[in-house]
Amino acid sequence: MIPVIAVSNLGKRYGRTVAVDDVSLEVFEGEIFGLIGPNGAGKTTTMECMEGDRVPEKGTISVLGLDPRRDANALRQRIGVQHQEAQLQKRIKVWEAVDLWRSLYPRVVDADALLARLGLEAKRNAWFMTLSGGQKQRLFIALALIHEPEVVFLDELTTGLDPQARRAIWTLVNGIRDRGTTVFLTTHLMEEAERLCDRVAIIEHGRIIELGTPDELVQKHCPERTVVFTSDDANVVERMQAVGTVERADGTAPTYTIRGAGDDFVTNVINIVARESIRVRGFRTEIPTLEDVFLKLTGHGIRD
């Protein structure tokens, strides 16, 4: 399978600051690929080198078989971009922005249909400055999609949005992928990466430290599972320790914490609970997330 984006040994410095040290990755057609990491890890610089906005210092990049610097003009026709914390002219109307962008590309989608798809049809005549954060981001997505690009680059798409607006944007991004467009995004929100991305690369200090599907990474680095339940029965801990995969069962009545690893762990616990006829008032599982993977790999949280 030929990758849509291929980056190898990318490096970029600003003065003496190393923004990207050594990044290599491949993105395939039709996937949502996330570059995740804390602020300042090199996400945006990596993305901007792919878009042709920046000149890499070392390494090679190929996007849709093109060199982003040498073939910048050809590439701009085939990719869509959304920049981090971007603005438009304060008093430009939504339809004017869409109309302007449509005039810049030879092949474009229908403006009204696109605005409807992004839920902006009621805002056609609104000035950019009057839009909410979520509406602004949806407009930027519209502008990125106006020429039916083959790859869309989305930089920190939902930063600063409230949870509801964030979910609406996630649905839209999934929709972009479902139409066959490859999506490359950056985020420092692990939940976003988990919900959206088919594969992620974790970047720290300008280097990719891990790459895979969110599931794979969690399995590999944080296989432990936890079941927490509440019960008034006696000897719960002892009865639980009978489970093969249980590493630790502890807690005092009425709340117990059972830890173990592996895909079958939660099922096993449920089976024991059933077999032993333990009467359970509450039951929840704690499954590690990418956030935990990140913590494990770097020794610090993503927002630290």
Add this chain to the structure above:
Amino acid sequence: MQLRFLSGFWKLTWVETKVFTREPMGFVGTLLMPLVVFIFLGRVFGIGKPVAAPKVDIPFNAAILAAVLIAISAVQSLVAIISIYREGGILKRLRATPLSPVTIMGAQVAVKLVFTVISLGLLMLAGRRLFPGVMHVNLFSFTAAVLLSTFSILSLGFVIASLVPTARFAQPISAAVLYPILALSGLFYPVDRFPRALEAIAYLLPTTHAVALLNGVWDGSGWGAHWLNVAALLVLFAAYTTLSTRVFRWE
């Protein structure tokens, strides 16, 4: 390709024109400020006839001052827009489209030139009504001279815009550069009576040649007599544009 370049240019110019007319302060400042200065000074000092201002022996022409102010306010407005657009990532977003950098900046210049003509038209109308009998300058020729001057001074605006760190500094920095330049332009004091060093600096500034050309067109000596100033405006435009392409920051 050529056609695409133009189609993007006209569309962007039209959008920027509409956006600018919605900006109350910029709109009023650009159109009304030179007009108010013109009417006020015209009332005080008179128009057209080079009058001796009290005590100092200087030729002073409110119409030409106002015309230069139109150009200066166009530059201030350009610097403000560029710094706001840069800070908001608008320049960066436009650059990520197939628009060429020349088209993006060309549209801004075109908008400024359109409003220069409108502003000058208002000035001439007001002049004809308020100061009858003295505004007998060739309208077409004077407009052409103001446009050429504005065009040339705007190239300096791109250099100033490169110096502005954030949008908040756009106004003070452009004022700090433009007002001394205005003082050196020969509007208030003849350039050839400056100390040598100042005179040399003055001739490197487009405003000086703009004032000389406008004075010439006003008193009827015409473009032929001022071909050197016209050439200087073009050369300085090329020089400042070249300089700004080297120092200009898009983000």
